Structures are given as structure tokens and as C-alpha cells.
Amino acid sequence: MLLQIPALLSVTEAARCRALLEQQEWQDGRLTAGHIAQHVKTNQQLPRDNVAAQQVGQLILEKLAQNPLFMSVALPLKVLPPLFNRYAGGTTYGDHIDNAIFTMPHTGDKVRSDVSTTVFLSDADAYEGGELVISDTYGEQRVKLNAGDAIVYPATSLHRVEPVTAGTRIGAFFWTQSLVASNEQRQILYDLDVAIQQVLQADAKSEAGRRLSGVYHNLLRQWSHT
Numbered sequence: 001m002l003l004q005i006p007a008l009l010s011v012t013e014a015a016r017c018r019a020l021l022e023q024q025e026w027q028d029g030r031l032t033a034g035h036i037a038q039h040v041k042t043n044q045q046l047p048r049d050n051v052a053a054q055q056v057g058q059l060i061l062e063k064l065a066q067n068p069l070f071m072s073v074a075l076p077l078k079v080l081p082p083l084f085n086r087y088a089g090g091t092t093y094g095d096h097i098d099n100a101i102f103t104m105p106h107t108g109d110k111v112r113s114d115v116s117t118t119v120f121l122s123d124a125d126a127y128e129g130g131e132l133v134i135s136d137t138y139g140e141q142r143v144k145l146n147a148g149d150a151i152v153y154p155a156t157s158l159h160r161v162e163p164v165t166a167g168t169r170i171g172a173f174f175w176t177q178s179l180v181a182s183n184e185q186r187q188i189l190y191d192l193d194v195a196i197q198q199v200l201q202a203d204a205k206s207e208a209g210r211r212l213s214g215v216y217h218n219l220l221r222q223w224s225h226t
């Protein structure tokens, strides 16, 4: 399931992050690409030890932790610190599937990528092209969001970023290991959560809401791994 998270960062926050990141020294994205990505990746990235990138990454992690939509759809167990990329002058990232296992900086903890996220930091009208094209069970979804908005999608999906033919696209991207590895089970839990919130908004003391909430937690107990 693809889910948009509107205004994960405010327009002002996104502009401030973008201004800071623009001044940094960007590297060839191929440096961090695996064998297959080497051939399809021409974008740029900031190195993990870039201090400005770490600061913006920290802000994004704090915003995620306060975002009910992200918590509900991703059910995060471990979130890798965000990385940053830049596309301009026709650069692109062709079709690929993300690596399954990453290493958490500092701790060396292994993280399985269940959920992929891109946070758009450039305004959609600031560049041409640059759509994130994600293949899911219903076909190709073309995603191009405003600065501060994020898209969450299953890490199992084939995806690419179309060449940016004018202007510059800067974004953050990162992977999350979910408490629930299965896309299908996460989708069921998300739909159930949305329904429960609707029932409880209409009637905070709803008996049905209380029972459904119990079902949610009992399913999560069965399906989660920590």
C-alpha cells in the first residue's frame, strides 16, 4: 500500500532544510549503490557523516515519531537515519528494488527494510520530471509531492525516479523495519485502525469501538515480531 503523509514537515521547515542541504558537498550516488544499482543510479547523495544531513535527519525522525499516520501505517520497530539525495541535469535512479538488510550506524544493528519512505524537500513545481514511480499490485503509481510531504510504500516494490530535466529535486529517503513484516497484514491493521478511529470519533464510549480495539491489539500481538 502507498500512503501519502501530508506536511510531515511544514513548508517553512522544508524550505529551511533544503537551504541548508543545498550548501553541502554532494557526492556521486553510485558510491553507495550495489552491483545492480550502479548501472541505473546517477543521482547525488550526502555522506552519512555530513553534520547538516544528520541534523535534518534527526528532525525528520522526531517528526515521524509524532506522526500518527506514519506510526499506524509503518508500525515502526527500527527506523534507519534518513539519507539525502539530489537530482538535477537529467540525473535519475532507474528501476530497482531496495536492499533487504541495512546496518544501523553506530550500533551495527541489522535492520530489515519493510517500508520505504521518501520525504520531498523541493516543491513539485521547482523541477521537471523526478516522479517516484512505484509498481504495486494495481500498476504503476507516479508520485510527486510538495515540499514537506512524504510517501510511504512497501520496500518490496520495484521503483524508480524519472530523470530531472530542469531544476533540482532534493529529498530524504530511509527504511523502516516494521513490527509486522507482511505488507498484507500491515494493510489490514492500518484499515482496522482507521475504522476504529472513525467509530470512536462518532462515539468515544462505543462498545463496538472497544471490541474492535481489542481485536486490533490481539491481531498485532499475533503478527508482530520485536
Ligand SMILES: O=C(O)CCC(=O)C(=O)O
Pocket: 085, 093, 098, 118, 132, 159, 161, 171, 173
Ligand atoms: O529519491 C527517491 O525518492 C527514492 C530513492 C531511492 O529509491 C533509493 O535511494 O533507493
Ligand SMILES: [Fe+2]
Pocket: 096, 097, 098, 159
Ligand atoms: Fe530505492
